[in-house]
Amino acid sequence: MKLNSELPVCKYNTPKPIVDVIAKHVPKNIITLLDPAVGEGSLIYPFIRRNLANIKKVVCIDIEQAALIKVQNQYRALLGESLELFHNDFIQWSSPLSKLESYFDCIVMNPPFCGRNDVLIKINMQDESSETTISYKHVPIEIAFIIRAIRLLKPFGKLFAVLPSSLVTSERMIWVRKFMIKMGAVLYVYEFPRYSFKRVEGRTYLLIFKKSTKHNNIVVTNKDSQASSRILINRSELTNNYRFDYAFQSAYRRYNKLIESSPYLKWEKVDNLLQIYRGSVKSPLNGKLAIHTSNFKGYHWQISSDEDQYTTDYSMRGIQNGDLLVKRVGRNCSQSIGLALNLQGIACTDCVFVLRPKKTKWSISILLALRIIANSTIGSKLIERGIGAKYIAAKSLLNLMIPIGVYESNPQCFRNYSYAVKKIMIESMLSIENKIRKNSKLYL
Ligand SMILES: C[S@@+](CC[C@H](N)C(=O)[O-])C[C@H]1O[C@@H](n2cnc3c(N)ncnc32)[C@H](O)[C@@H]1O
Numbered sequence: 001m002k003l004n005s006e007l008p009v010c011k012y013n014t015p016k017p018i019v020d021v022i023a024k025h026v027p028k029n030i031i032t033l034l035d036p037a038v039g040e041g042s043l044i045y046p047f048i049r050r051n052l053a054n055i056k057k058v059v060c061i062d063i064e065q066a067a068l069i070k071v072q073n074q075y076r077a078l079l080g081e082s083l084e085l086f087h088n089d090f091i092q093w094s095s096p097l098s099k100l101e102s103y104f105d106c107i108v109m110n111p112p113f114c115g116r117n118d119v120l121i122k123i124n125m126q127d128e129s130s131e132t133t134i135s136y137k138h139v140p141i142e143i144a145f146i147i148r149a150i151r152l153l154k155p156f157g158k159l160f161a162v163l164p165s166s167l168v169t170s171e172r173m174i175w176v177r178k179f180m181i182k183m184g185a186v187l188y189v190y191e192f193p194r195y196s197f198k199r200v201e202g203r204t205y206l207l208i209f210k211k212s213t214k215h216n217n218i219v220v221t222n223k224d225s226q227a228s229s230r231i232l233i234n235r236s237e238l239t240n241n242y243r244f245d246y247a248f249q250s251a252y253r254r255y256n257k258l259i260e261s262s263p264y265l266k267w268e269k270v271d272n273l274l275q276i277y278r279g280s281v282k283s284p285l286n287g288k289l290a291i292h293t294s295n296f297k298g299y300h301w302q303i304s305s306d307e308d309q310y311t312t313d314y315s316m317r318g319i320q321n322g323d324l325l326v327k328r329v330g331r332n333c334s335q336s337i338g339l340a341l342n343l344q345g346i347a348c349t350d351c352v353f354v355l356r357p358k359k360t361k362w363s364i365s366i367l368l369a370l371r372i373i374a375n376s377t378i379g380s381k382l383i384e385r386g387i388g389a390k391y392i393a394a395k396s397l398l399n400l401m402i403p404i405g406v407y408e409s410n411p412q413c414f415r416n417y418s419y420a421v422k423k424i425m426i427e428s429m430l431s432i433e434n435k436i437r438k439n440s441k442l443y444l
Contacts, residue, residue: 014042014110014162015196017223018206022108022160025188025208026050030105034059034152036090036145041071043108043160048078055079059104061086061093091141094148096127102154110162111145113200123147129183143167143176150183155212165202168244169385171393177242180207181235185215191222191246205245222246241396251381258442259401265440266405271398273366275356278328278394279348280317290347291319293327296336299426301325301343313347320344322360324367326374328353329391334374334383339367339421353394364418369402372433376444403440410436 023046030051035044038060048055058079062068068085075083086093090111094100120138125131128147139147142163149159167173168189180186190206197204221230233249243249259267281290288311295301303310312318319325323340327333329351337355348354355370357363373379383397384390407414413432420428437444 013040015192015204018110018162018190018192018196018204019043019046021190021206021223022046025160027106027158030055032057032059032104032106032154034061034104034107034109034149036061036094036107036109036149037111038062038071039067039110041067041074043110043162044071044075047106047108048075052078055082057082057084059084059086059100061088061090063087063089091121091144091148094152098152100152102152104152105154105157106160107149107153107157108160109145109149111142113140113142113164125179129179137175139176140166143173146176147179150180150209150211153211157211159207159209159211161207161209163205163207164200165205165245168205168207169248171241171385171395174242177244180209181238181242184209184211185213186218186244187215189218189220189244189246191220191224193224203245203247207244218244220244220246220249222250247381251378255378255382255401255444258444262403262441264405264409265403265442266408267401268369268404269398270370270400270402272358273362273402273404274324274358276394276398277317277354277356279350279352279354280313280315281311281347281349283349283351290349291325291340291343291352292349293330293333293336293351295352296325296327296338299338299430300424301338301340303343303346307346311347312345314345316356317348317354319346319348319354320356322357322363324355324357324363324370326353326355326392326397327351329389331390332380333390333392334380337367337370337374339363341422341424353392353397364421365404365407365414366402367421368414368417368433368436369404369406372406372437372442373400373402373444375433376437376442378444403442406436406440406442410439413439 019042026046030047031054033047060071065087068087072085121141121144123137123139123144125135125137128151146161153159167176186207186209188208192204194201194203216235217232219230220233221228231249283292289309290311295303319340321344324337325340327336357366374383382400383392385393413436417432
């Protein structure tokens, strides 16, 4: 495993509300403790306080000498020779030949996470775990910290890790979440509000993991307010997305209850109703135009210049009669589902998804059912992913259940809706959608 020399160093101290939650979970009888990115040492304090009588070794690592001097000043008198400080890059310090494998009772860390996808670390999972074949992965630094920390923990040892939302929510990191569950149990996931770290827009998470053990439930807690709320997720409920975040799991539960209580709305999986194609033109555009996210203006999809200026695409990825379009990326992308009126044969950029109903005549009923869900708070949580820059994963959209029967239960409204869609009467569309939501008791 190699550390890229351009790796940015992030050094915000761990915010107090996160340290307070960690303090509540500190185990007793810790003999060996590690903080691999110790900073000023605020995370080790509750562990030392609780275990002062028995702790034998506290290993602290930081890439910055100045941080270690502060830790030295604060803890040397208390810990004496038990405190070991290493001015090093943790990833190199813990290289696969490290003698400290399966050594620590507890590891607490708030590793650097700068959210840059261009600076990745190459690891071979064969060196890191019991995998039998060579398997190279390029991972952000916080993921390299996680994988290494798990290796350094004793069986039944505990890891406390402060992490960005990518590990907990993103599709790309499902393999890491599965790896954690294979190597032990994720006991708790705390979700902290956006900007818990001053300059981090996304939410921050605290994961508590125990090695070499199996637990049926993960306790997922939201810490947005003093009165935090929590839910238990059974491992069998993780299904294929392995999401550990409260925001998604609570929305998903409420949504499933709604589906169970309204079978008359004929809930149908989007996968059964339409196919998704990603636009064929690589963005950003050069030369000729193609339908891009900026073509969703005034709540509908339109072209501002002459049709001749647009690239044509008569393949499956170009627009056909009856297609719906949605922004694949961008803020509130889930709220951009609209009918592609008079845009047949035009190409889309790869920032746009073309949603093709399996039968053209279903277009408007699918549009209605999709928009009723997607333009709601729960819907956006179920469909959108990402931190600041949101995006839609085709798989999440295809797995979504939508109330395709709403048009049958509201026949007059649906006739008016079809008219409003075809005549691009946006306000009428929105007000009919709201009325149907109310009539159908879809409080989302
Ligand atoms: C978010 S801070 C940790 C703050 C600490 N928990 C506290 O509350 O004081 C991250 C720390 O990781 C250190 N760091 C960054 N890259 C590192 C690396 N590759 N190895 C070890 N430490 C690193 C930074 O110098 C910084 O002190």
